[in-house]
Amino acid sequence: MIPVIVILVYLAIIAFIGSAAFRKGKSNTEDFFLANRAVGSTVFFLSIFATNMTAFAILGSSGQAYRQGIGIYGLMASSSGLVIPLTIFLIGTRLWAVGKKFGHQTQVAFFRDRWECDTIGTIIFALSALMLVPYMIISIMGGGTVLAHISDVQGTSAPLIPYWLGCAVVAVVVTLGVFLGGMRGTVWVNILQTTLFLCFGAIAVIVISQHLPGGFSEYISKLAADPKTSFLVTREKMPERFFWSYTLIPLSSIMFPHMAIMCFSARKVTAFKRTVVIYPIAILLIWLPCVFLGVLGFATLGKVADPDGILLLMLEKYAPVWLAGILGAGIISAVMGSDAHQVLALSTMFTKDIYQHYGGRERFGERAAVHFARAFIVGVTVIAYIIALELKDKQGIFEIAVRYAFSGFAAMAPVMVAALFWQRSTKWGALAATLFVAACLIWFAVLQNTHKPGDIIWQLGQGKEAIKVLFLNPRGDVSFWNGFMTVVPMVFGSALCMIVGSLFTRPPGPATIEKYFPANKLSAANA
Amino acid sequence: MKPTRTIALTLLVLAVYVLHQDFWNWTKAEPLVFGFLPVGLAYHAGYSVLAAVTMAVLVKFAWPKHLEDVKPEAGARKESEEEA
Numbered sequence A: 001m002i003p004v005i006v007i008l009v010y011l012a013i014i015a016f017i018g019s020a021a022f023r024k025g026k027s028n029t030e031d032f033f034l035a036n037r038a039v040g041s042t043v044f045f046l047s048i049f050a051t052n053m054t055a056f057a058i059l060g061s062s063g064q065a066y067r068q069g070i071g072i073y074g075l076m077a078s079s080s081g082l083v084i085p086l087t088i089f090l091i092g093t094r095l096w097a098v099g100k101k102f103g104h105q106t107q108v109a110f111f112r113d114r115w116e117c118d119t120i121g122t123i124i125f126a127l128s129a130l131m132l133v134p135y136m137i138i139s140i141m142g143g144g145t146v147l148a149h150i151s152d153v154q155g156t157s158a159p160l161i162p163y164w165l166g167c168a169v170v171a172v173v174v175t176l177g178v179f180l181g182g183m184r185g186t187v188w189v190n191i192l193q194t195t196l197f198l199c200f201g202a203i204a205v206i207v208i209s210q211h212l213p214g215g216f217s218e219y220i221s222k223l224a225a226d227p228k229t230s231f232l233v234t235r236e237k238m239p240e241r242f243f244w245s246y247t248l249i250p251l252s253s254i255m256f257p258h259m260a261i262m263c264f265s266a267r268k269v270t271a272f273k274r275t276v277v278i279y280p281i282a283i284l285l286i287w288l289p290c291v292f293l294g295v296l297g298f299a300t301l302g303k304v305a306d307p308d309g310i311l312l313l314m315l316e317k318y319a320p321v322w323l324a325g326i327l328g329a330g331i332i333s334a335v336m337g338s339d340a341h342q343v344l345a346l347s348t349m350f351t352k353d354i355y356q357h358y359g360g361r362e363r364f365g366e367r368a369a370v371h372f373a374r375a376f377i378v379g380v381t382v383i384a385y386i387i388a389l390e391l392k393d394k395q396g397i398f399e400i401a402v403r404y405a406f407s408g409f410a411a412m413a414p415v416m417v418a419a420l421f422w423q424r425s426t427k428w429g430a431l432a433a434t435l436f437v438a439a440c441l442i443w444f445a446v447l448q449n450t451h452k453p454g455d456i457i458w459q460l461g462q463g464k465e466a467i468k469v470l471f472l473n474p475r476g477d478v479s480f481w482n483g484f485m486t487v488v489p490m491v492f493g494s495a496l497c498m499i500v501g502s503l504f505t506r507p508p509g510p511a512t513i514e515k516y517f518p519a520n521k522l523s524a525a526n527a
Numbered sequence B: 001m002k003p004t005r006t007i008a009l010t011l012l013v014l015a016v017y018v019l020h021q022d023f024w025n026w027t028k029a030e031p032l033v034f035g036f037l038p039v040g041l042a043y044h045a046g047y048s049v050l051a052a053v054t055m056a057v058l059v060k061f062a063w064p065k066h067l068e069d070v071k072p073e074a075g076a077r078k079e080s081e082e083e084a
Helices: A002-024 A029-037 A041-052 A055-068 A071-102 A107-114 A118-150 A163-211 A216-225 A240-255 A257-265 A271-301 A307-318 A321-356 A360-364 A366-391 A397-411 A413-421 A427-450 A487-503 A510-516 B003-019 B039-062 B065-069 B074-083
Strands: A456-460 A467-472 A478-480
Touching (some): A002 A321, A029 A366, A041 A271, A055 A118, A055 A271, A071 A107, A107 A118, A118 A163, A118 A427, A163 A257, A163 A366, A240 A397, A240 A413, A240 A487, A271 B039, A427 A467, A427 A487
Antiparallel strands (some): A467 A478
């Protein structure tokens, strides 16, 4: 009961912060969606980090470490620690500049203006929205999982807060915060949330180490010595091609609409300096304890029904009850921080890129746009909630995110790079790349649903020399050329479409080129 | 930025990226760093620190200083004022 009370108090604080932001807000969209482009340096880091840390980072990482071992850290965390700050440094700063200079509030608005084309913006909008919804769903699923585990004090199958209610509580609190406070409420909440979940990992490791009979070393040595479990402390079951492929996945981060919108909201470009340097360390602070505890969970608890809940099971068993509640609030923070940004981003996109772009503002005024945004927030959360209930027990948190959102957004990165750095890029190149990404996602979804794990769809040669060109790996993921992930052909294919499509079509007019690439300078912001 | 500096920083980023694929640790669990961290995990924890150092170097030597002077253009400023 105590952990539930702690978490409910935390949720009440979040709702209160949202309402305080509501009282400070103005009735215009720049204030509601971007906090008037006035987010300072420290808050910018805390908020952009919260934007990226989801249930995926805490529950997914420990759950996958339980299943696959320590390789999960290198697979996702350390590569993200390099690639995400690098993309924020190279792309995020330029996005901020074009937003500041030309008033863009979304990626789509920038693409439309950059390539003098409404349609390309609408198509990219549709694809981004479709890929963002699954990401939002895993946040709600993560929240439901956490609350169900924390409230299941007896370890029975009937927790005090069942999964459906936990999902509802998270969805309602997030919706309320975003609905009332917009971007200002969201970043204020992020200050508390990021601080909580950055402390979470270290506290969890210290507390569990004190209550665990024997030391960490004993358990890890046992895992290493047993041939059946040694794969958990090495990467012997993790193909090298799969591991390398994953380094392309973090390219998705800067293409997530909520990340781009965060970049637009900074007061000064210097806010990015501290963020890109601290980012890898912040990832280390969260992922290292989660991955380690996931592996340790296998050693101490053995087989469990739901590996995504392994961290919570460890806390229940090896931490004092009240502390488990605070740590649970830390996990919920990660879940809700990113969910709030996703909801806000979807709402921003619909309001700016569809409603206002197609004349809603002229017809109904600026105030109505904010009301429209709020109505949209409620609608999209209800849909995400229903899907979260339907998907329960059907697929792991980690897999849904990777299959439908991460690869697709990563493959859209060449479009953004071309828009910012390549004068000669055209709307036709962007269209070709976008349609290629959409076609890949549909094709892979069809393959996954029409073949079984391990099926070889296309093979060159026979016997040991054979090359599996297209197949489903044992986990059921479509794979290429003896083990590369789908993200590899998607990213390079998208880049190729962008280049070829642009070279064979007419570039934007001289006025647009001059606007974004003033003479003798690389970026629009150079002017 | 001078071309030599651009090349040096690009090579630095590429080298750090390549170091991520630590095939030499693939099947090893030991030595256990600090007595409990498998070597593959400790390596990538160290890699995260290296990534932070790399980003600090980029901020120091390749920061797009010209972006600090960006001001809203007349059209963009006008839209914002209308909304308020």
